[in-house]
Amino acid sequence: MKEEPQSVRERLIRTTGQLLRSHGYYGTGLDEILKDSDAPKGSLYHYFPGGKRQLASEAVRYMAGRMAKRMVDDLSLTADPIEGLRLFLAGRANDLEASGFKSGCPIATVTLETASEHSDLCGVCSQSFDGLKQILHEHLSRAGFGQERANSLATLFLASWEGALILSRAHRNTKPLDIVAKEICAMIGGILGKGQNV
Amino acid sequence: MKEEPQSVRERLIRTTGQLLRSHGYYGTGLDEILKDSDAPKGSLYHYFPGGKRQLASEAVRYMAGRMAKRMVDDLSLTADPIEGLRLFLAGRANDLEASGFKSGCPIATVTLETASEHSDLCGVCSQSFDGLKQILHEHLSRAGFGQERANSLATLFLASWEGALILSRAHRNTKPLDIVAKEICAMIGGILGKGQNV
Numbered sequence: 001m002k003e004e005p006q007s008v009r010e011r012l013i014r015t016t017g018q019l020l021r022s023h024g025y026y027g028t029g030l031d032e033i034l035k036d037s038d039a040p041k042g043s044l045y046h047y048f049p050g051g052k053r054q055l056a057s058e059a060v061r062y063m064a065g066r067m068a069k070r071m072v073d074d075l076s077l078t079a080d081p082i083e084g085l086r087l088f089l090a091g092r093a094n095d096l097e098a099s100g101f102k103s104g105c106p107i108a109t110v111t112l113e114t115a116s117e118h119s120d121l122c123g124v125c126s127q128s129f130d131g132l133k134q135i136l137h138e139h140l141s142r143a144g145f146g147q148e149r150a151n152s153l154a155t156l157f158l159a160s161w162e163g164a165l166i167l168s169r170a171h172r173n174t175k176p177l178d179i180v181a182k183e184i185c186a187m188i189g190g191i192l193g194k195g196q197n198v
Numbered sequence: 199m200k201e202e203p204q205s206v207r208e209r210l211i212r213t214t215g216q217l218l219r220s221h222g223y224y225g226t227g228l229d230e231i232l233k234d235s236d237a238p239k240g241s242l243y244h245y246f247p248g249g250k251r252q253l254a255s256e257a258v259r260y261m262a263g264r265m266a267k268r269m270v271d272d273l274s275l276t277a278d279p280i281e282g283l284r285l286f287l288a289g290r291a292n293d294l295e296a297s298g299f300k301s302g303c304p305i306a307t308v309t310l311e312t313a314s315e316h317s318d319l320c321g322v323c324s325q326s327f328d329g330l331k332q333i334l335h336e337h338l339s340r341a342g343f344g345q346e347r348a349n350s351l352a353t354l355f356l357a358s359w360e361g362a363l364i365l366s367r368a369h370r371n372t373k374p375l376d377i378v379a380k381e382i383c384a385m386i387g388g389i390l391g392k393g394q395n396v
Contacts, residue, residue, distance in 0.1 A: 022314040026224035102314040108364050109310040115367035116220040116300040126368040155374050156381045159361030166306050166360050167353065169313035170324040176353050183354045187385045 009047040011037045016059035017066075020106035025056055025113045025121070056110065057124045063106045064128030071135050081143035082189040089161060089181035093174040096165065101172045108162050133158050140188075145198045153188055160184050207245040209235045214257035215264075218304035223254055223311045223319070254308065255322045261304045262326030269333050279341035280387040287359060287379035291372040294363065299370045306360050331356050338386075343396045351386055358382050 015037040019028040030052055034041060048055040074088035075081075096103060111125040136154035145153060160180050167176035191198060213235040217226040228250055232239060246253040272286035273279075294301060309323040334352035343351060358378050365374035389396060 024222060024224060024311040026222060027311050100314075104310050104313065107368075109307075111364050111368040112302050112307040112310060113222040113225050115302065115370070116298075118370075122368060126370075129365055129368050152377045152381050155362075155365065155377045156358060159365055159374060159378050160354060160358045161361065162364055163357030163359065163361030164353075166309050167327055167357055170305075170309040170320060170327050172313070172316075172324075176357060179350050179353045180357050183350055190388075 008039050008043050012039055013058050013062050016055050017063040020059055021104050022102045024109040057121050060110055060124050068131055075139050082185050086181055086185045093177040097174050101169050104169050105165055149198055206237050206241050210237055211256050211260050214253050215261040219302050220300045222307040255319050258308055258322050266329055273337050280383050284379055284383045291375040295372050299367050302367050303363055347396055
């Protein structure tokens with residue numbers, strides 16, 4: 001191994017994250033991970049004694065951290081909280097189109113594949129979704145919503161986004177994401193504008 | 199083969215549909231399909247010369263048809279169009295909980311696994327989602343929305359439901375589905391009640 005140990009480990013995690021986005025957990029083979037990471041064969045079990053499952057857990061955590069960072073960055077691009085939500089969704093639609101509709105949400109795919117198993121891997125997905133929801137919750141609280149409503153609307157926003165990503169990938173166009181962005185931002189903005197039931 | 203040919207074929211499709219719901223396309227093995235279908239080894243390629251991929255396409259179509267029927271049935275349980283939407287989501291939350299959070303939406307899982315491949319299988323998912331959206335579109339049109347808004351809100355409803363299913367499976371509770379049902383029905387009902395921008 002010519003590389004620094006840390007660097008091979010990180011490359012394995014990043015590569016696995018990308019493969020989970022495109023093909024999911026069961027659709028990603030160890031050979032593919034090693035090849036795309038340009039990593040020596042023994043390195044996977046060296047760094048991840050728990051094998052593919054441990055590596056996938058680390059990869060979901062890593063990707064969730066990246067998504068969380070992007071969410072925080074986009075939401076703070078403007079002082080208008082609704083415009084921040086719109087910019088975040090528009091950015092994700094652009095990313096999806098630029099990837100040729102390959103780069104979905106790895107948390108969603110791994111959840112759907114592993115939720116039946118009561119596994120640690122699905123637990124990591126649950127925590128990852130909670131992390132994203134917390135960012136949305138805080139954003140909506142700052143915008144003026146009370147704790148309960150901020151929590152509900154954060155859940156709705158996260159669900160709508162994840163669902164729209166599925167529809168956009170299925171149809172290979174960003175229309176579902178564009179439509180959902182327009183409707184959900186108008187709805188949340190409408191509630192805030194009315195100043196009732198916030 | 200003691201069974202009627204048609205019956206083995208149908209059993210293979212139904213079993214595959216259930217396995218796709220729980221584990222997805224790549225997480226479902228041919229051995230598991232044959233075992234759970236109680237089907238002779240040669241029967242799979244006999245009825246599905248295109249192998250697992252053809253069988254999975256038929257299974258997604260079959261499950262989408264079942265989901266569409268349930269949607270039509272639930273939406274027509276009451277004369278109140280918003281209450282119909284609420285009943286449909288409540289029914290799906292009950293089903294999910296009763297299955298121990300195993301029975302997700304096979305269209306969503308297969309989409310996320312295969313969207314990168316430009317495959318026929320993903321095309322079947324795209325058509326299946328369109329079929330469900332069309333039912334929602336017609337329901338919202340009958341409720342009083344114009345064509346464009348009915349299309350937008352049908353997309354939002356479908357996306358929110360699919361996303362909430364993911365969150366509920368990840369967390370192993372129906373709260374995300376319950377919250378999304380409450381918020382989305384209040385929002386759509388609110389627009390209809392105001393009679394503006396419908």
